[in-house]
Amino acid sequence: MLAIQRSPAVGVQKTAASCRSRGAAGCSRRPPPAAAAVPAAVAAAIARRRRARHTAAAAAAGSEARSTAPSSAPAEHAEASLPSLIPHTLEQLEADEELQALHARVQQQGQAALTREEAKQRQRSLDALGVQPFAQVLQAAGVSPLVRKPTAIFQLNIGLYCNQACRHCHVESSPKRTEMMSQEVAERCVQLMEASASSISTVDITGGAPELMPQFRYVVREARRLGLQVIDRCNLTVLLEPGQEDTVQFLADHQVQVVASLPCYSAENVNKQRGGGVFERSIRALQMLNAAGYGQPASGLQLDLVYNPGGVFLAPPQSKLEPAYKQELWEHHGVTFNSLLCLNNMPIKRWADQLVKEGKLEDYMRLLVDAFNPAAAEGLMCRDTISVGWDGRLYDCDFNQQLELGLPAAQHQTVFDIDSLEELAGGRIAVGSHCFGCTAGAGSGCQGATS
Numbered sequence: 428m429l430a431i432q433r434s435p436a437v438g439v440q441k442t443a444a445s446c447r448s449r450g451a452a453g454c455s456r457r458p459p460p461a462a463a464a465v466p467a468a469v470a471a472a473i474a475r476r477r478r479a480r481h482t483a484a485a486a487a488a489g490s491e492a493r494s495t496a497p498s499s500a501p502a503e504h505a506e507a508s509l510p511s512l513i514p515h516t517l518e519q520l521e522a523d524e525e526l527q528a529l530h531a532r533v534q535q536q537g538q539a540a541l542t543r544e545e546a547k548q549r550q551r552s553l554d555a556l557g558v559q560p561f562a563q564v565l566q567a568a569g570v571s572p573l574v575r576k577p578t579a580i581f582q583l584n585i586g587l588y589c590n591q592a593c594r595h596c597h598v599e600s601s602p603k604r605t606e607m608m609s610q611e612v613a614e615r616c617v618q619l620m621e622a623s624a625s626s627i628s629t630v631d632i633t634g635g636a637p638e639l640m641p642q643f644r645y646v647v648r649e650a651r652r653l654g655l656q657v658i659d660r661c662n663l664t665v666l667l668e669p670g671q672e673d674t675v676q677f678l679a680d681h682q683v684q685v686v687a688s689l690p691c692y693s694a695e696n697v698n699k700q701r702g703g704g705v706f707e708r709s710i711r712a713l714q715m716l717n718a719a720g721y722g723q724p725a726s727g728l729q730l731d732l733v734y735n736p737g738g739v740f741l742a743p744p745q746s747k748l749e750p751a752y753k754q755e756l757w758e759h760h761g762v763t764f765n766s767l768l769c770l771n772n773m774p775i776k777r778w779a780d781q782l783v784k785e786g787k788l789e790d791y792m793r794l795l796v797d798a799f800n801p802a803a804a805e806g807l808m809c810r811d812t813i814s815v816g817w818d819g820r821l822y823d824c825d826f827n828q829q830l831e832l833g834l835p836a837a838q839h840q841t842v843f844d845i846d847s848l849e850e851l852a853g854g855r856i857a858v859g860s861h862c863f864g865c866t867a868g869a870g871s872g873c874q875g876a877t878s
């Protein structure tokens with residue numbers, strides 16, 4: 428199913444009818460797509476940006492320090508004038524009958540109960556295969572106990588709102604999600620960056636579509652002020668959303684590394700996994716990034732793409748797939764990028780739901796277990812990454828965050844419980860049956876293969 432909105436904190440909203448022509452044109456027999464109410468804070472941020480954009484003085488002053496952007500290749504802001512993708516995404520969600528049934532389950536049972544049920548299903552699959560718990564498998568491989576090293580990557584999930592609703596989204600984002608980081612939590616995260624400057628090198632910003640969150644630019648500016656590398660996990664299509672016309676230039680001005688999802692170089696496969704029209708918009712966004720200098724030699728603007736499998740198989744080696752990606756995207760679309768990161772799909776949330784629906788969960792767990800790689804386990808991202816939820820809770824990784832599996836140490840539950848990320852070093856890492864997704868094959872983490 429697409430877009431299960433399971434969080435009891437959100438609930439499906441009563442929505443106003445949309446008159447966006449793109450969404451209506453794609454639905455000949457159904458009523459026009461309903462539009463989710465954009466969260467008030469998101470709407471306010473968009474309005475602020477629109478006002479700023481239309482202020483001639485601000486434009487003339489170039490207040491975002493444009494001097495750091497490559498002057499020879501300005502971003503094509505005119506490209507960013509397509510209608511929003513959101514009505515089309517909502518149309519697809521509304522048309523999904525399984526979604527409606529599952530939404531009813533969410534309403535009846537709540538998010539926590541469904542997450543527990545999902546864990547039981549994974550465990551039943553492992554039991555049927557006669558597989559030991561992940562922690563014991565690690566121990567047998569000589570990798571246990573899994574403990575935290577000094578934190579190098581500070582990953583912030585600043586909100587779950589997204590203009591897409593992809594089939595494999597482990598965050599279950601969609602335009603119907605409203606959770607987002609408050610200013611108080613964002614400021615606390617900046618304080619922790621300052622207090623942990625000797626340890627961390629990178630601030631990794633994710634969502635949802637982080638660019639749509641009110642705290643995005645504040646966090647970017649503060650992290651860069653502190654001299655930290657910043658990663659924006661970008662879904663690409665967000666760069667063409669109304670109100671985002673200056674985002675490419677903002678990213679370039681602040682030398683933000685863009686890590687962008689593009690699970691295939693074929694339109695058919697991408698649109699099947701991420702929604703109709705996503706591939707075409709993604710290519711336009713990549714062209715805009717290239718025009719701003721991203722992925723170009725010697726620009727210093729890093730553009731990486733992310734591949735994840737479209738079915739019950741593991742990601743191929745990055746070294747094999749990257750040349751094909753580069754050739755296809757250059758020859759057909761004139762797009763260049765730096766590196767391809769290949770990730771496995773984690774057997775959680777939407778992907779787990781789909782596997783259960785198709786009766787393939789046991790097959791997938793067998794695939795992951797059979798491909799267990801001790802070398803991949805050595806490089807697990809949870810060893811040196813800390814993940815912060817939109818509400819300030821701390822997790823060993825983004826996947827644990829979605830499963831609400833907090834840090835084992837009771838005194839380290841939120842950003843307000845610690846004075847520095849250095850306090851977390853040496854702590855035990857919370858693992859579970861889903862972790863087999865990180866140790867299969869070449870391994871899988873937010874930075875790509877782990878071995």
Ligand code: SF4
Nearest residue numbers: 589592593596635662
């Ligand atoms: S773009 Fe990313 S966050 Fe948004 S629904 Fe797709 S996978 Fe989830």
Ligand code: SF4
Nearest residue numbers: 809823824826862865
């Ligand atoms: S799911 Fe998280 S905790 Fe488990 S192995 Fe992967 S990164 Fe580590």
